[in-house]
Amino acid sequence: MKINLDTPVVENREQRLGTIIAWDNGSATNLLKESSTICSGCGANNGERLCETKGTFTQGSVCSEMMVECQAGNIRDAVLIQHSPIGCGAGQVIYNSIYRNGLAMRKLPVQNIRMISTNLQESDMVFGGIAKLEQSIRDAWDRHKPNAIFIGTSCATGIIGDDVDSAAAKLEEELKIPVIPLHCEGFKSKHWSTGFDAVQHGLLRQIVRKNPKKQKDLVNVINLWGTDVFTPMLAELGLRVNFVVDMATVDELAQMSEAAATIGFCHTLSSYLAAGLEQEFGVPEIKSPQPYGFDGTDAWLRELARVTHTEEKAEVYIAKEHARVAPRLAELKKLLKGKKGYVATGSSYAHGLISVLRELGVEVNGSIVFHHDPIYDSQDPFSDTPDASKNSLGFMVNNSGDVPNFSVSNRQQYQFYGLLKRVNPDFILVRHNGLAPLASRMGIPAAPLGDEHHALGYQGILNLGETILDILAHKKFHIDIAAHTKLPYKQWWLDQKDPFVLAKEKI
Amino acid sequence: MGDIKSDDKKLEIAQEETVKTNSIEQVRYVCSLGAMHSASAIPGVIPITHCGPGCADKQYMNLAFYNGFQGGGYGGGSVVPSTNSSEKEVIFGGAERLTELIESTVKILDADLFVVVTGCISDLVGDDVESVVSDFQKQGVPIVVAETGGFRGNNFTGHELITKAIIDQYVGEYDGLKEKGTVNVWSLLPYHNTFWRGDLTEIKRILQGIGLKVNILFGHESEGVSEWKNIPKAQFNLVLSPWLGLQTAEHLKNKYDQPYLHVPIIPIGGMETSAFLRNVVDFAGLDVDKAEAFIQAEEKIYYNYLGDFSDFYAEYWWGLPAKFAIIGDSAYNIALTKFLVNQLGLVPGKQIVTENPPEQYRDAIRKLYQNVAQDVSTEVEFEEDSYTIHEKIRNTDYGHKPPIIFGTTWERDLAKELKTAIVEVGFPASYEVVISRAYIGYRGALTLLEKIYTTTVSASA
Numbered sequence: 001m002k003i004n005l006d007t008p009v010v011e012n013r014e015q016r017l018g019t020i021i022a023w024d025n026g027s028a029t030n031l032l033k034e035s036s037t038i039c040s041g042c043g044a045n046n047g048e049r050l051c052e053t054k055g056t057f058t059q060g061s062v063c064s065e066m067m068v069e070c071q072a073g074n075i076r077d078a079v080l081i082q083h084s085p086i087g088c089g090a091g092q093v094i095y096n097s098i099y100r101n102g103l104a105m106r107k108l109p110v111q112n113i114r115m116i117s118t119n120l121q122e123s124d125m126v127f128g129g130i131a132k133l134e135q136s137i138r139d140a141w142d143r144h145k146p147n148a149i150f151i152g153t154s155c156a157t158g159i160i161g162d163d164v165d166s167a168a169a170k171l172e173e174e175l176k177i178p179v180i181p182l183h184c185e186g187f188k189s190k191h192w193s194t195g196f197d198a199v200q201h202g203l204l205r206q207i208v209r210k211n212p213k214k215q216k217d218l219v220n221v222i223n224l225w226g227t228d229v230f231t232p233m234l235a236e237l238g239l240r241v242n243f244v245v246d247m248a249t250v251d252e253l254a255q256m257s258e259a260a261a262t263i264g265f266c267h268t269l270s271s272y273l274a275a276g277l278e279q280e281f282g283v284p285e286i287k288s289p290q291p292y293g294f295d296g297t298d299a300w301l302r303e304l305a306r307v308t309h310t311e312e313k314a315e316v317y318i319a320k321e322h323a324r325v326a327p328r329l330a331e332l333k334k335l336l337k338g339k340k341g342y343v344a345t346g347s348s349y350a351h352g353l354i355s356v357l358r359e360l361g362v363e364v365n366g367s368i369v370f371h372h373d374p375i376y377d378s379q380d381p382f383s384d385t386p387d388a389s390k391n392s393l394g395f396m397v398n399n400s401g402d403v404p405n406f407s408v409s410n411r412q413q414y415q416f417y418g419l420l421k422r423v424n425p426d427f428i429l430v431r432h433n434g435l436a437p438l439a440s441r442m443g444i445p446a447a448p449l450g451d452e453h454h455a456l457g458y459q460g461i462l463n464l465g466e467t468i469l470d471i472l473a474h475k476k477f478h479i480d481i482a483a484h485t486k487l488p489y490k491q492w493w494l495d496q497k498d499p500f501v502l503a504k505e506k507i
Numbered sequence: 508m509g510d511i512k513s514d515d516k517k518l519e520i521a522q523e524e525t526v527k528t529n530s531i532e533q534v535r536y537v538c539s540l541g542a543m544h545s546a547s548a549i550p551g552v553i554p555i556t557h558c559g560p561g562c563a564d565k566q567y568m569n570l571a572f573y574n575g576f577q578g579g580g581y582g583g584g585s586v587v588p589s590t591n592s593s594e595k596e597v598i599f600g601g602a603e604r605l606t607e608l609i610e611s612t613v614k615i616l617d618a619d620l621f622v623v624v625t626g627c628i629s630d631l632v633g634d635d636v637e638s639v640v641s642d643f644q645k646q647g648v649p650i651v652v653a654e655t656g657g658f659r660g661n662n663f664t665g666h667e668l669i670t671k672a673i674i675d676q677y678v679g680e681y682d683g684l685k686e687k688g689t690v691n692v693w694s695l696l697p698y699h700n701t702f703w704r705g706d707l708t709e710i711k712r713i714l715q716g717i718g719l720k721v722n723i724l725f726g727h728e729s730e731g732v733s734e735w736k737n738i739p740k741a742q743f744n745l746v747l748s749p750w751l752g753l754q755t756a757e758h759l760k761n762k763y764d765q766p767y768l769h770v771p772i773i774p775i776g777g778m779e780t781s782a783f784l785r786n787v788v789d790f791a792g793l794d795v796d797k798a799e800a801f802i803q804a805e806e807k808i809y810y811n812y813l814g815d816f817s818d819f820y821a822e823y824w825w826g827l828p829a830k831f832a833i834i835g836d837s838a839y840n841i842a843l844t845k846f847l848v849n850q851l852g853l854v855p856g857k858q859i860v861t862e863n864p865p866e867q868y869r870d871a872i873r874k875l876y877q878n879v880a881q882d883v884s885t886e887v888e889f890e891e892d893s894y895t896i897h898e899k900i901r902n903t904d905y906g907h908k909p910p911i912i913f914g915t916t917w918e919r920d921l922a923k924e925l926k927t928a929i930v931e932v933g934f935p936a937s938y939e940v941v942i943s944r945a946y947i948g949y950r951g952a953l954t955l956l957e958k959i960y961t962t963t964v965s966a967s968a
Contacts, residue, residue, distance in 0.1 A: 055611075056611040057608065057611035057612065057614075058588065058589060058590070058591050058608065059586065059587060059589060060567070060585065060591070061560040061561065061591050062561050063559055063561025063565075065561060066561050066564075066565060084657070085658040086537060086661060087537050087539070087540055087562065087565070087566065087626075087627075087657035088538075088565070089534040089537070090537040090541065090565050090568075091569060093568075093569040093573045093916075094568045094572070096533070096916065096917075096935075097573045097916070097937040110920070112919075114532070115532065115533075116530045116531065117530070117531045117532075117534060120658055122658050122659055124658065132529045135528050135529055136528070136530045139528055139532075140530075143894055156628075156631060158597075159597060159627070159628065159632070185559075186560050186561045186562070187559050187592050187594055187628060190593060192560070411585070433568060434564070434584065437579070437584065438585070486581075488581050488616055488618070489616060489617060490614070490615060490617045492614070492615075493614070502615075
């Protein structure tokens, strides 16, 4: 399906990709198989795609608007307006902390985020909030003279039907800077990753330069706040890095259309933007396995080299890195022998991490992903089908082997208990909050991968090994706390063998 | 009075520079739904949220995690059930979805009481949540509901909604005898105040010391719902905050014919704490000798330690702060002002109250600052938008050196800009790890001194 930039509202992931947030039908291989077939009749996703498990009990998830905050809210010379009651503004706290720490890690000047809540009240729900939106846009301009102003919508403004697009267009003309509406009402998508797409949709429509002057050594890197492992790596190939979206400037975002290629650390995050840049501006997306483990990183570098015509340099780098990491890797493998790991992260990131764990000799017989995209946005260049070379689940299964207990669960802590009990891992790898605290109370240490680049590339294999050794040592803490904590779940639930049982019984 | 006049002039200039609008940059409170934390702050109580998919997590991560890294406790954080409302609930209503969520929650989660709270979606669509919940109440499920849609107010007003819901729907009617010497305490806002756990522990300790039986109601020192069931039996309510809890106390006065004592300034340090305790002793008619024995013993300990500290305070070579600025909720703002002025002899530079107290309480709060000491009178401003707050702090003349700032993470860069120290004392405190630390009473005051002067001294070299 082509990306449609004509409308200001991004199509959500369920419609574009057939995304599901719950599935528990065996192994990774099964999920791969089911992903390629038509729904067998439950009617999920309009009967067109992969079936989804649905239950009555759910714990708090994450919404699209939060992903808008963590991307559009972290652009260094822009302002994000949150058109919402004050509660949505709560997110300013977490994304400020992450932003500041990210800036420090990247050696950029540390500053507070610039996000403004329109602070809507009860009367605005009746009479509309557009006047307040316009006021906040003007405040943003008067205070910061930003190079762009983004507007994130909310459940409340979506329901009352504020015409955010017209207000944005009016102020864009008045202020002579891009004013970009991002439609990200939480209730409009069951998975938060639609929020990434909402931001990227707005960037493609209103920020990216329409008449690019090509910079043939520039590579877009779609990432979050991770440490800069890309600059030294790409320098080996004679390429320069353009980090987007977090902590970039508006100009760095505008020049995305001028790059020679687009890469990322995770297809979930980069899918929409990378596909859009290719479709609209001819910037090739590197369609390959993700850069995790030797096989993935080799294939990824070779595809990047092919597209940027740097094959010789890439081969030198690949050989050099293999040799460099080999001795420590051999030691780490000895130290980690017999350990069992469990991965609980976003979809394609998990596929990458599992490959790295297996390079380290760690056994992985269980994993959950918070959602599953059966396909990504990019098209196969030779046909009208999704691009198979980006199938990260397929690559994982085929290259590093099946994962017998593979589930999709939208960060649901109550299910995580039973899922961990199935496989009793020595440790877990996790991104996003909420699951590591439960694992801890079960005596299992977690490596929370705040720095998303930690396990990436050849050095990432070593990094992850070292981190696992560190957190295995923490086990003393977790065993002690487990012995002194009562979980908030009833014994009946803790005794359940099937964490998805409620989805299967009809209440 | 001369000083106040010149302050007034400065105030006028500052207000000309920044016009107040609806905008809030860098939030200092969250929405009513954030008060779901007042439910999970009661041992054994779990909130059930009927709202969009991000609301519960958003309130938790910001109020309880990146604010002192307090943790969600037994039934908060990622445990909290949520309807994660979708387009379907927006179009067709969410009552059915809430019903099935409550049914399954009761099966899975082990709680003494469930508190249903709602978000913008339910309140805008007009779900009849009261009727949904009352069906469960009729079946004997311990459950109450409060409508806390984000546009209705902030987490302070949400706190009183939730408190009232538990009292009216769970504690219920009572016309039996009162227990002399028992008090219900309504004080700091759980989780929003970064140090609430330690502070409530200290409040309970000193009130017990003077002979009271204390229903502290929130935090690890609370006995949970059994304590809440005992609320109507208490001799009186103590509202220990500038305004939060007054509505609850008024309600309890009407409902259970229970008097209340309002002490607007939370005591910090020997002087203030002893005066506070004597005030309570007097109001409750407690045994004066017994109470005095406790006060004397506590003062002895406090002043022994303060004496040790006085060597440093008297002759530290490299300069100590002389003025201070406070940006924060009225509860800590006035409490700290009182302590810093009267115990340490610091000079107030700027006081900004940030939680948007209801208009009817503002004059009373202003008066507290005007009478901060016999010879010190100062002004307070009310402002919620951090851009405006920072402009006010910048545009104040503090004399020969900048004030030490008591504020939040939002003031970290401002402190660097003004070349001064910052102590993060309120939401959000993203660079503090807080477990059981208290800053109030006798013991908390000493911890606070350690924090202030470790911050000052460690910046020396």
